[in-house]
Amino acid sequence: MKKIQLLFAFILVAGLSASTYAQTMTNMNMSSTAKDNSIQHAVCVINPTQGNTVSGLISFTKVEGGIKVTADLEGLAPGKHGIHIHECGDCSAADGSSAGGHFNPMAMNHGAPMDAMRHEGDMGNIEANDSGKAHMEYVDHSISLEGSSSIIGRSVIIHKNEDDLKTQPTGNAGPRIGCGVIGIAK
Structure with a gap:
């Protein structure tokens, strides 16, 4: 009887060890996969709104x-132009209004791109020559x-x-003269 109890205890410990090892390997593989699949780069192609x-x-x-x-933009009037990330990834309206308001998930006030407290979508100005x-x-x-x-999909x-x-x-910053949707890039 004692030998059977020892054999059972050995099988139980061996089984638990194998299960723990398998779970550890699965977790390591999932961490590696998640890291490999993180988004590193995104792009946005800007197109003119109607009449621009x-x-x-x-x-x-x-x-x-x-x-x-x-x-890198072209087709602008010389001078500074406001540039912002907007909440919706929709440029279908002729005037760009379908993009919604500035992207502002933290409900902050509008500001400059280097301000600690600002809309996340505040990118400041881009200056055309x-x-x-x-x-x-x-x-x-x-x-x-x-x-x-x-910002993906905005x-x-x-x-x-x-x-x-x-x-x-x-x-x-006035009317919306250009719009593009941010997408994942390779």
């Missing part, structure tokens, strides 16, 4: 400490490509006027 000419590409790349934003071309590059410490505050709006970085809730 702006077009271009904006990229969002995960870097140490934030998201690197790189924008005399040829109507504009380039902007910075690291944004508030936006994310993943999670509940992800839109970027280019405005006709300069964002004054203070008027609530829009920065007084």
